[in-house]
Amino acid sequence: MRLLLIEDSPTLRERLREWLAARGWSVDEAADGAAALGYLDAYDYPLVLLDLGLPRVDGLDVLRHLRSAGSRARVLVLSARDQVADRVEALNRGADDYLVKPFSFEELASRILALMRRSLDAAPPLLVAGALEVDPAVRIARVDGEPLALTPKEYLLLETLLRGRGRVHARAALFESLYDARSDASDKVIEVLVSTLRAKLARAGLSELIETRRGFGYLVR
Numbered sequence: 001m002r003l004l005l006i007e008d009s010p011t012l013r014e015r016l017r018e019w020l021a022a023r024g025w026s027v028d029e030a031a032d033g034a035a036a037l038g039y040l041d042a043y044d045y046p047l048v049l050l051d052l053g054l055p056r057v058d059g060l061d062v063l064r065h066l067r068s069a070g071s072r073a074r075v076l077v078l079s080a081r082d083q084v085a086d087r088v089e090a091l092n093r094g095a096d097d098y099l100v101k102p103f104s105f106e107e108l109a110s111r112i113l114a115l116m117r118r119s120l121d122a123a124p125p126l127l128v129a130g131a132l133e134v135d136p137a138v139r140i141a142r143v144d145g146e147p148l149a150l151t152p153k154e155y156l157l158l159e160t161l162l163r164g165r166g167r168v169h170a171r172a173a174l175f176e177s178l179y180d181a182r183s184d185a186s187d188k189v190i191e192v193l194v195s196t197l198r199a200k201l202a203r204a205g206l207s208e209l210i211e212t213r214r215g216f217g218y219l220v221r
């Protein structure tokens with residue numbers, strides 16, 4: 001399995017990388033917060049090891065970005081910040097666990113195992129609508145078994161509509177759940193997103209899947 005290791009200390013990063021690789025992980029490494037955001041936008045990781053004190057973009061902001069993009073990665077914070085308030089803030093922002101530096105590798109191993117067990121237990125069921133099948137565990141949509149090439153936002157939009165099947169989803173509500181509150185985009189982007197998603201669905205033979213309720217929003221029956 002692949003994980004993202006976000007740590008600015010080259011010494012610790014190297015030790016962690018070797019240790020993780022010896023346990024079968026393929027490891028992507030980011031030495032600062034900005035590099036981490038690039039990796040997180042490009043790949044969907046089951047596990048992220050996150051330092052908080054990072055150059056360029058702080059670890060807490062990396063965490064906020066990751067959760068607002070809808071990532072379900074398990075995030076284990078590895079930080080020298082040892083105050084209760086630091087832990088509480090990281091957990092409130094969506095970290096799954098928190099280990100204070102310096103830590104023992106034995107403890108790290110058991111925390112990682114526990115997080116991966118939780119992921120397996122929490123694997124969400126498939127969402128199905130006719131020939132369309134959406135697998136939230138791996139974030140893939142398929143039509144008749146063929147994967148659709150969706151962008152992360154298109155995928156999230158589709159998953160959201162399917163989770164609330166039969167309900168009309170207002171554009172503003174979709175915007176709020178898909179986009180970072182601080183982003184500059186307006187809820188007009190939802191219209192664009194719906195139309196690119198519809199085009200991809202239509203090419204796969206599902207042109208009628210997403211209905212428009214003019215003045216209200218969108219629904220999948």
Ligand code: CA
Pocket residue numbers: 007008009051052053054
């Ligand atoms: Ca650091």
